[in-house]
Amino acid sequence: MDLIEATAETARQLVAAGKGILAADESSPTIKKRFDSIDVESTEENRRDYRQLLFTTEGIEEFISGVILFDETIRQKTDDGTPLPELLVRRGIIPGIKVDQGKIDLTFFPGEKITEGLDRLGERLEEYRSLGARFTKWRAVITIIGDTIPSPVCIEANAAALARFAALSQKAGLTPIVEPEVLMDGKHTIERCEEVTLAALDAVFSRLREHRVVLEGTLLKPNMVLPGKECPRQSGPEDVAAATLRTFRPVVPAAVGGIVFLSGGQSPEEATANLDALNRAAPQPWELSFSFGRALQQPVLAAWRGKAENADTAQQALYRRARLNSLARRGEYSPDMEKDS
Ligand code: 13P
Numbered sequence: 001m002d003l004i005e006a007t008a009e010t011a012r013q014l015v016a017a018g019k020g021i022l023a024a025d026e027s028s029p030t031i032k033k034r035f036d037s038i039d040v041e042s043t044e045e046n047r048r049d050y051r052q053l054l055f056t057t058e059g060i061e062e063f064i065s066g067v068i069l070f071d072e073t074i075r076q077k078t079d080d081g082t083p084l085p086e087l088l089v090r091r092g093i094i095p096g097i098k099v100d101q102g103k104i105d106l107t108f109f110p111g112e113k114i115t116e117g118l119d120r121l122g123e124r125l126e127e128y129r130s131l132g133a134r135f136t137k138w139r140a141v142i143t144i145i146g147d148t149i150p151s152p153v154c155i156e157a158n159a160a161a162l163a164r165f166a167a168l169s170q171k172a173g174l175t176p177i178v179e180p181e182v183l184m185d186g187k188h189t190i191e192r193c194e195e196v197t198l199a200a201l202d203a204v205f206s207r208l209r210e211h212r213v214v215l216e217g218t219l220l221k222p223n224m225v226l227p228g229k230e231c232p233r234q235s236g237p238e239d240v241a242a243a244t245l246r247t248f249r250p251v252v253p254a255a256v257g258g259i260v261f262l263s264g265g266q267s268p269e270e271a272t273a274n275l276d277a278l279n280r281a282a283p284q285p286w287e288l289s290f291s292f293g294r295a296l297q298q299p300v301l302a303a304w305r306g307k308a309e310n311a312d313t314a315q316q317a318l319y320r321r322a323r324l325n326s327l328a329r330r331g332e333y334s335p336d337m338e339k340d341s
Helices: 003-014 028-036 044-055 084-090 121-130 152-171 190-210 237-248 268-280 294-304 308-329 335-339
Strands: 020-023 064-069 094-098 103-105 113-115 135-142 175-182 259-261 288-292
Touching (some): 003 175, 020 294, 028 294, 044 064, 044 308, 084 094, 113 135, 152 175, 190 237, 237 268, 268 288, 268 308, 268 335, 288 294
Parallel strands (some): 094 135, 135 175
Antiparallel strands (some): 103 113
16 A cells, blocks of 8 residues: 555544544643643643543543544653553554644734644654654634634635645655634634635645645544634524535535544534534535544543542543544434433
């Protein structure tokens, strides 16, 4: 199998029926924020303990096809000295790696962001491959403020970076997860989110084509089309699913290896209900799966609180959320299931 075929094969495995991705690739500042919320100090040892807890949860391989790791995590080991990526592989879970180096201000465009990390990315990818990674992730951040932000320059610059990242990943035999995230911060309407998401996806797929990226070996990690968190008019799952699919149909090619949604600050229950509604809509040309960070981990962190004696309850919380999202991925979830313990 050549390297490009390998990227398509990995993409297929990542969106296998009933399975999705656990995003556990919080950067050091982000994991600190999550730990602060449960009064746990963000030390390297605590971060390792927490990730080890996630990855040793019995049975999650039924629902989790892959895990996205952070640079520090891909180098860490379990208590018995097994590298964390090797632990995942033994359990039939594919290790992936966040390769972007975070967002910075976009010069001359106040309020807008661009993602860093392209310099010497080719060399870093070779190292990540040798450490066990089979797929990669790059997150671009698009903010909505009023009618003028995002600017076309921000959308284009981020799409170009995503395409460079995707091409380099495929050259290294790694499946790129292309993540143009339109943030749900703010009071914008769902219609405004639809308009911006359409523009962002259109730019991304144009640039991917120009850069000769093979779509079958690429996964898209988009936001769902949602109203801003502070918008007075919120939307239910059917409306979110309809708006999201209406937005994707004209611009997301059927050839793409799959769609793995981010949760982006929705509650775990909302994210699952919306994913379920998306999968209940008539058959689509793409697999509609998940690559959730917060929507999978929030209840785990709340149960764990940094205490070894809470590990079992925390792992049960992860197993439960992963199972519910697996059902949602098949369109078989019901909010009533949230009542079962
Ligand atoms: P959330 O699901 O918490 O948005 O995280 C997904 C992710 O990987 C963001 O880059």
